């Protein structure tokens with residue numbers, strides 16, 4: 218039987234990229250990836266345990282498999298694997314192996330054992346000695362690439378499982394990051410996203426000793442890399458030199474994701490976020506003082522233990538003050554082993570109410586801000602196609618989704634995926650823009666990327 222695998226990924230971009238690493242590793246071993254579980258000899262689930270819902274999704278997926286797996290190998294990877302370990306076998310006895318997010322380097326050894334017929338194989342060490350040089354990564358998209366620059370997390374936010382699932386913080390040597398970036402550039406990638414749970418806490422461990430801002434400068438200078446993003450930044454480590462690097466390098470995107478979690482200093486203290494509302498707002502002022510307009514997005518948790526109505530109102534007023542382009546908001550979800558899970562909880566209905574209020578509040582902000590963009594030109598990197606609407610799906614440098622048509626037939630029959638296009642915005646909603654392909658305006662310093670030159 219040919220060696221085939223199916224992989225489903227839950228969770229954040231770090232998990233998405235880990236799945237690309239796993240795919241590379243498996244393909245080197247003679248496996249090939251198939252698009253549905255039915256066709257596959259091995260089923261892999263790369264899991265997330267950030268909130269209870271995410272974890273439940275994984276367990277219900279595993280429970281649903283029970284009757285169907287006959288003869289297939291099942292592996293659980295990622296954060297649930299790391300956090301729940303061998304308990305997974307009790308929940309889902311048809312699982313053959315679990316391999317945590319910090320143990321991917323031992324995946325080949327795990328597979329040796331599974332292929333030899335062993336069951337209940339585990340790889341759960343928080344292997345902090347890994348080099349970041351994964352021999353082969355099979356990326357999902359041929360134009361946009363993630364690069365891990367820092368793994369794990371040393372912050373101690375009282376609600377969060379990540380330090381348990383991904384282990385302590387460790388940065389990757391700058392030379393290794395640059396090698397991967399240059400290689401991607403040579404292979405035609407034009408967008409790079411630097412990844413880390415606290416990406417801006419990056420400190421080069423090699424004698425070169427680069428700061429995060431220096432790394433941004435060096436990646437930003439690669440001539441054929443048109444867009445550089447980085448996520449996720451932690452406000453406590455957001456230093457002015459990062460904004461200066463953005464000012465210096467046009468390829469650093471006009472977008473920063475800076476999770477605030479709450480607008481109330483009291484709640485931030487309970488969360489151990491290590492900054493106050495005012496300190497956070499000083500970071501925002503710094504970003505608003507940049508040469509270009511940097512759009513901002515954030516994460517918010519409502520109903521953290523002890524959050525009062527007044528605290529919650531402070532979060533709403535922070536939204537008014539910052540005017541984010543987008544907000545990811547969540548109800549606080551108690552996680553096993555974290556300090557906040559032991560604190561007095563806000564009732565579930567109250568959390569649900571606050572979430573709705575917050576989302577409606579932010580929806581109005583986004584609607585107003587997106588409406589102001591109608592009539593203008595935006596550059597979109599095309600990521601997909603909605604055949605049904607005859608639309609291309611792109612993303613602007615400010616990380617807005619921009620769906621557009623080509624009414625004048627400027628692109629002909631060309632597949633625009635991976636191309637940069639100039640688009641005239643014609644309409645907008647709270648979460649995306651709509652537009653029409655316009656004449657391309659070439660930008661100095663970049664060659665051969667626009668569809669019309």
Ligand code: SAH
Pocket residue numbers: 267268376377378379413414415449450451476478516517518547548549550551552
């Ligand atoms: N390292 C990043 C993001 C971590 S997880 C950071 O520090 O910002 C992504 C988001 O999930 C967090 O920003 C937070 O808003 C949310 N989150 C984390 N733990 C959570 C929990 N227990 N309940 C609800 N939301 C949570």
Ligand code: SF4
Pocket residue numbers: 370371372373374377378379380414415451
């Ligand atoms: Fe979790 Fe806080 Fe670390 Fe982010 S900074 S991963 S929220 S502990």
Ligand code: F3S
Pocket residue numbers: 227228229230231232264265266267295296378379382383
């Ligand atoms: Fe989830 Fe793990 Fe990412 S818990 S959010 S997949 S780091």
